[in-house]
Amino acid sequence: MDVDRPDTQDKQSSPMRADARRNVDALLRAAATVFDRLGVEAPMRTIAAEAGVGVGTLYRHFPQRSDLVKAIMQREVDNCVVAAATLGGSEPPGAALAEWVQRLVDLASTKRGLGPALHSGDPAYQALPNYVLGQLTPALRGLLDAAAAVGEIRADVDARALLLAAMRLAAPASDGDVDEARRMVALLIDGLRFQASALAKAPPG
Template sequence: MRADAQRNVDSLLQAAKTAFATSGVDAPAKEIADLAGVGVGTLYRHFPQRSDLIKAVFQREVDACADAAPTLAAAHPPGVAVEQWLRRYTEFLATKRGLATALHSGDPAFDALPGYFMQRLGPALGSLLDAATASAEIRADISAKDLLYAVALLCQPVSDEGVTYNERMVALLIDGLRYGAGTSRPAS
C-alpha cells in the first residue's frame, strides 16, 4: 500500500473509532470521512461494506490493547502492569459499546472476531498475570480468560451510570486480585 493510502486508512480508522464512540457503529459515512479529512469515496474504496470498517477498527483496537502488555511489563512491577493493562482494557471496552452490538448481531462478517479477541488478548494478559502471580502480587486462582470476561461483564452499560461507574467496578475487581496473593491455588 502506498504511503498516502496507508495514511488515509489510518485516518479513517481513527475517525471511525471516534465516530463509533460518540454516535455508534451506524455513524454516517460522511461524518467518518469528514473527521478523517477524506472524501466518502475514499472511505468506500478502502472499506466497501460497513462491516469491513467495523472489523478493521475492532482488530486495530484489540491489537493496540494486546501490544500494550509487553510495554507495561517493561515499565512497571508485575502487579502494577496487570492493573494498568486492565485499566486500558476497560477503556477499550468502554469505547467499543456500539461495536459489541454489531459483533453480536449475527452478521457472519463478524464470526471470526471473538476468536481473534481471545487469541490476542488472552496471551497478553496471561503473560502479565504469570509475572504478577510469580511475584505474589496477584492471587493465582484466576485465569486470563476469567479476568477478560469478568472485566467485560463489569463494563456492561448500567442505566443512569456512565463509564466512571464501570471503571470503579473494575477497580474493585483489581483490589480483589491482590487479596490473598501468594496463598491462592493456581487457576485450572
Template structure:
C-alpha cells in the same frame, strides 16, 4: 470510475458476502496509508461513542478526507468495523508487552485492565456489526479473542510469580470478572463506573498476596 452512489448500491450485496480480505494487497502509498490509518482511528472513536450506526460521512470529514476515499479503503461498513476491531485487539495486546516491560507486574496488570475498559467500549459500539461478522467470518473472533486471553494470562501469571497478587487466581477468573463490565447497562457514567470496578478487582487480587497484600 465508480461513483459513490454505485458503491452505496453495491454495499448490501457485499455485506451479505462478508468483508473480503485481499490475498496479497499492494502496499499503499505513504499518503494513502496515512489516510487509511486516520480513518480507522476516527472510526474507532466514533463507534465507541455513537455505536456502529455512526455516520460514515462524518467519520470521513473528521479524518480530513472525502467519502469516496473512505469507500476506496473500506467498501462496506462491515469491512471498516472488522478493521477497527482488529486494530483495537492488536493495540490491547501490544499494550500488555509494553506495560510489562515498564512497570511492576501488578501495576502492569491494573493498567492493562483499565485499557481493557476502552477496548470494551469500542466493542460494545460495534456489537451489531460484530454479530453479522461472526456469522460470516467467525475465524476472526476465535483468533482475536485467543490473543486477548493470552495477553491477560501472561500478565496474571507474571503478577502471581512476583507475589504481588494472590496465588490462587486464574486468568480465566479475571477475564470472567471483566466480562461483567461488558454487560453492564450503557449509562453515561459507564466508563467511570467500570474504571472503579477495575480498581476494586485489583484490590481483591492484591488482598492476601505475598507482597503488599492485606
C-alpha cells in the same frame, strides 16, 4: 496458537504504502468518533469528511460498513496487546497488570457506538469474539505470570477466565458508565492481591 484477523489475510498480502496507512489510521479514528456521536449507521460521507479524505478512499479501504466496524475493534484489541508488552517492560508487575486491565474499560467504551452492529447477528462479525480472546488472553497471561512470580497475585489464576470476568465488569462502559466499570475492574484486581497476601500469611499446613 496464532489467531488471524477475520477476513483480512488477503488484504495484508503486501505492505501498505505510508500514505495509505495514514489514510486508514485517519479513517479508523474518524469512524470511531462519528459512530460514537451519531451511531453506527452514520453516513459514510460524514466519516470521510471527518478523516479529511474522499468517500472513494474510504470505500477503497473498507468496501462494506462491517469492514470498518471490524477494523475499529481489531485496532483497539491490537493496541491492548501492544500496551501489555509496554507496561510489562516499564512498570512493576502488579501495577502493570492493574493498569492493563483498565484498558479493557477503554475497549468496552469503544463499543458504545458499535453495539447495534456487533449485536446484530450479522455473520460478518462472527469471527470477532475469537479474535478478541485469541489476542488478549496471551497478553493477560504474560502479565499474570509476572505478577504471580513476585507474589503480587495468587498463582492459580486462569487468564482466560479472568479476561472474561474483567470484560463483563467493564461492560457498563459500553453504555457510557465508564467510572462504574473502572471501579468494578479495580475491585477484581484488588481481590486477587488480597488473596495473594492472605495465602502468604497463612500458617503452613
